Amino acid sequence: MKKISFFLELYRTMIFVLLVTLCGFTEITARAQSASMQDFHHEILLPDIFVKTTEAISYAMPSTQSEKKWKYNYLQQLNIDNSLLFQAPEGWFPVKGNNGKKATSKQLPSSWIQKSDVISFKEMESITACWPIESINSVVGDSFINIKFSIAGDAIATINGDGAPSQTHQAHVYIKNAVVDIRDNETHLSLMLASYKPELKRLYPYGVDSLDQQVFPEKSMKGCNHQ
Known part of the structure; x- marks a missing residue:
């Protein structure tokens, strides 16, 4: 009986240690994922974008066949719409407002500009x-x-x-x-x-x-x- 009690107590202790270890591992993993996501955000979110061409055009959709929206001048800084940035297709940035001016959602919708027309500070x-x-x-x-x-x-x-x-x-x-x-x-x-x-x-x-x-x-x- 004492042996059974001993093994039960040992079993409980092992389960407790295992749970603590798993919880610690989960927390570490979550922190690592969070840090990784922060690095990812830092890498992706690009507020410092400037027009590098003589003139750049933004479009209603990420396509040069869609409606033209706004014109931007050389070296003009753009306000990137970070809420749409993760959805941006290859070669395009979503841009807030008209001619670089910030806009609320009730005023002007975002438009799209080609990456080939801009340069980022990261570059x-x-x-x-x-x-x-x-x-x-x-x-x-x-x-x-x-x-x-x-x-x-x-x-x-x-x-x-x-x-x-x-x-x-x-x-x-x-x-x-x-x-x-x-x-x-x-x-x-x-x-x-x-x-x-x-x-x-x-x-x-x-x-x-x-x-x-x-x-x-x-x-x-x-x-x-x-x-």
Whole structure:
């Protein structure tokens, strides 16, 4: 009888340990799946999309045969409809609103734009050396923006005006083909989007009213090919 009692107690203990182990494994698996899904979302959700062609058209459906909806200009930032992104067919992005303006569901439905017409920040490369532009002074609306660069692509942007206190941002330069994005290191927000002509060593920012640029002296760029 004692042996039976002993084995019953051992059996209960083993079942308890097994349940605890399974629960722990399930929790770990759930956490891993959650982390994996977060990575997946981070990889898939793309809010920073810019038009890379002279003009881009969005369509009512993901087909160039469907109704044309809106026109977007070069370097214009688009508002991706993340609720539809997982349903997007190959080669298309769902876009919110009209001409880059956000819209509620009661106003404007999403339309579709071809991926070949846009570039995402994820595709851009960090400048690490031989950045030729030393500084930029620009006016955007009522704001004055001064950006000072290092040859390694680091930047300090100072924004004044528009009735707000002066703001200073630590930033960096990213580039893909002829598109440059100067992006805040902390918030990761874009401070300036521009097209770039390496043969002229000159930026052409989107939405800027006036602009003054200075390049590094040739002696500082010794050994560099033009970016």
